[in-house]
Amino acid sequence: MKTRIFTLLFTFVFTFTLIAQITISGKVLGRNNKPLKGVSVTLKDSYDGATTDETGNYKFETSEKGSQTLIFSNPKFIEIEKSIQIEDKNLILNAELKESVSEIDAVVISAGSIEASDKKRATTLLTPIDVYTTAGANGQISSALETLPGVQKVGESEGLFVRGGTGTETKFFMDGNLVNNYFGNSVPGIKAMDRLNTSLFKGNVFSSGGYSAVYGQALSGVLALESIDLPERNAADFGISPIFASGGIQRINQEKTHSYGISLGYSNLELMQKILKFNTDFEKAPNSFGGNGNFRIKTSRGGFIKYYGSYDTSSMKLSSPNLDDETSSDKINQNGKNTFHSLSYREKFGRYTLNLGSSYTYNQNILHFSNVDQNGRSQFSNDIDSKGNYFNAKALIERKLFKISAIRAGIELNTTKEETWVSIAQKNYEFRDDITSLFAETDLEISNDLSLKIGARAENSSSINRWNFSPRFAMAYRISKEWTSSLAYGTFFQNPESRFFTENYQPHYQRADHYIFQVQRAADGRSLRLETYYKKYQDLIKTTTDFYRPITLNNNGSGYAKGVELFWRDKKSLKNIDYWVSYSYLDSKRDYLNYTESLFPNFAAKHTLSVVAKKFVTNWKTGFNISYNYNSGRPYYNFVTENGNTFLKNQGFVKDYQAVNFSLNYLPNLGKKDARAFTVLVLSINNVLGTKNEFGYNFSSNGLKSRAIVPPTNTFVFIGAFISFGTDRTQEAINNNL
Incomplete structure (x- = not known):
């Protein structure tokens, strides 16, 4: 029951x-x-x-x-x-369901841009450690960038020569502030070094085209550097080598809310000139002395106030046989000084972020040109004393939209005041310009697979007395889990150099239009970038030369640059080896300055190849770094002016540029827990094989004689020791292949 x-x-x-x-x-x-x-x-x-x-x-x-x-x-x-x-x-x-857009998953716009930053998701390239450990870069950001696609290796003149653009077409920024005179004072044919120390920065964005509307006055590209916020701990640093000595301190309070630091440095090539064989006859070896200071304050809201200031002096004297009269010599005596100051403030107010900044630069470069006969008697002399005062101020406000989209807008002011005294003309040339810029831009994260950046910039120059308008557009689309694509377009304006503004002619803006397409793959410690671009130039300056000042003819110059670039970086395939390969193909023509027709620029090469490799051997406490640089032969042109008419007398190509560079870094304190200092011993050899490279030719006034433009020395050797007290960077060095 x-x-x-x-x-x-x-x-x-x-x-x-x-x-x-x-x-x-x-x-x-x-x-x-x-x-x-x-x-x-x-x-x-x-x-x-x-x-x-x-x-x-x-x-x-x-x-x-x-x-x-x-x-x-x-x-x-x-x-x-x-x-x-x-x-x-x-x-x-x-x-x-609609896709949830997140900062981690969202595709990043990277057309024309290579970024190293702790805030972005893009493949990290050229961090400060990368710069220091790239053989041949000599610890300079600009030299390390020359191993990346799109940047030409130009050894006789400072500047970043990007995708068929001159060195003046790339601008530099520190914490959003314009850096005038980024490179040291120099003389014709001798390349100056970077003024700003690489260790100042925690990240950078290098754009070889299609850059943000936040920046302007650059026809080719921008390098935006972001300084460190606060040092990790108190430290004292000291460096010594046969060519320089430096020392500095950094102090931070216990609460880690503010810090300050100062450093001094002196360099002189005289000893190395006696040891190595130099191609350049330095009667007085290049030397410089300088110092810098900084302070950083973290606000109660988590924002930052940053200040950096520097001062330096430089001098050199060199001599070379005169091309028109072999019995006489041309001499150049250079003396210069520079001061630079940058102040920035960044703060968040809810969804809004406020960025304020300003920079000031004073630069003076005095060049004394003379020609002396074989008895040492002066036959000709001319002094050019150039002074420049530059002030930049920028205000930018950004508002977050939804999760990671944003809109930003701002205003920028640039003031330039220059004076140039030319003794032979007994004339003082003055130039004054005030540029007011307005800009707005929005980042639209449509989905994790689609991002847009739309912006515009308008500028008014008092020296040109007109406005320009520059639209900017970029997008990124994720093709698959590992592959992304980017597209960028933009119109860019830049004022001609001040020397082209004369009493009889007032030029207007030069213009370049950029079109860029890129595909990129990043996975498993490997990254591949393929990029193609087209850049159209309009309204370039046409001139003829009359003594020191060029005679500006018109703004009817034009040109184009197009090419294909490849970048491959691999940290995984070869055990404990980090290497990258970059290749650029450039097709370009320009009709500008004194060119009598549209020609391939004499500062550019059709083919550029760089291979960089790094390995750290822990048991030996040593990092080994090697690089290889190749440029196909650059063209040269011999323009001669007779009876007021300029014509191309002859032309050709210099031989291909090649250089193998090597460096090693030895860490003697590695593994010693009680070590009171972190020490790095450095040996660096540029152009190990001693290849005799040429950059172009100088010609006599009648065009019948010529002399190759060569580097100051074929092979340069550097030995130095760097000691840091109060901080142990051993693990950092190992992790980053130092």
Whole structure:
């Protein structure tokens, strides 16, 4: 009897359950009606639910009744809730989910841009450690950038020569502030070094085209440097070598809310001139002395106030045989001084971020040109004393939109005041210009697979007395999990150099239009970038030369640059070896300055190749670094002016440029826990094989004689020791292949 009662009761409950349960099913779609797999579909406050399959379908049973809420969720999509009424019939309910855009997953716009920053998701390239450990870079950011696609290796003149552009077409910024005179004072044919120390910066964005509307007055590209916020701890640094000595301190308070630092340095090539064979006859070896200071304050809101100031002096004297008269010599005596100051303030106010900054530069460069006969008697002399005062101020406000989209706008002011005294003309040339710029830009993260950047910039120059308008557009699209593509377009304006503004002619803006397309793959410690571009020049300056000052003819110059670039970096395939390969092909023509026709620029090369490799051997406490640089032969042109007419007398190509560079860094304190100082011993050899490279030719006034423009020395050797007290960077050095 008990068994029958139990059986009847079980049958009744089971039958009631079957009758009470209903089925809920449906399909979940994403963008473009694409079925979504792995979406969780559940009844709120219950255990009933299911997960979508590969076709986006789900199905589950429930005994719940009445008004309920159905939840569709997945970490990559915006969660949605749907109200339903459960009665006695099965329900079919479809849903469409929108992608949840996150800073981690969103595709990054990278066309024309190579970035090393702790704030972005882009492949990290050329961090400060990368710069210091790139053989041949000599610890300079600009030299390290010459191993990347699109940057030409120009050994006789300072500047970043980008994609067929001159060195003046790239501008430099520190914490958003314009850096005038980024390179040291120099003489014709001798390349100056970077003024700013690489260790000042935690990241950089180098754009070889299509850059943000936040920046202007650059036809080719920009290098935006971001200084460190606060040092990790108190430290004292000292460096010594046959060519320089330096020392400095950094102090930070216990609460890590503010810090300050100072440093001094002196360099002189006289000793190395006696040891190595120099091609340049330095009667007085290049030497410089300088110092800098900084302070950084972290505000109560987490923002930062940063100041950096520097002062330096430089001098050199060199001699070379005169091309028109071999019995006489041309001499150049250079003396210069520079001071630079940068102040920036960054603060967040809810969704808004305020950036304020300003910079000031004073630069003086005095060049004394003379020609002396074989008896040392002066036959000709001319002094050129150039002084410049430059002030930059910028205000930018940014507002976050939704999760990671943003809109920003701002104003920038640039003031230039220059004076140049030319003794032979007994004339003082003055130039004054005030540029007012307005800009706005928005970052639109449409989805994790699609990002847009739309902006515009307008500028007014008092020396030109007109406005320009520059639209900018860029987008990125994720092709697959590992592959992304980027597209960029922009119009860019730049004032001609001040020397082209004369009493009889007032030039207007020079213009370049950029079109860039890129595909990139980043996965498993490897990255590949393929980029193609087209750059169209308009309104370039046409001149003829009359003594010191060029005679400006018009703004009718034009040109183009187009090419293909490849960059491959691999940290995984070869054990403990980090290497990268970059290749650039450039096709360019220019009709500008004194060019009599459209010609391939004499500062550019069609083919450029760089290979950089680094390895740290822990047991030997040593890092080994090697690089190879190749440029196909650059063209040279011999323009001669007779009876007021300029014509091309002859032309040709210099031989291909090649250099193998090597450096090693030895860490003697590695593994010593009680070491009170972190020491690095450095040996660096530029152009190990001693290849005799040429950059071009100088010609006599009649064009009949010539002399090759060569580096000051074919092979340069550097030995130095760097000691840091109060901080141990051993692990950092190992992790970054120092």
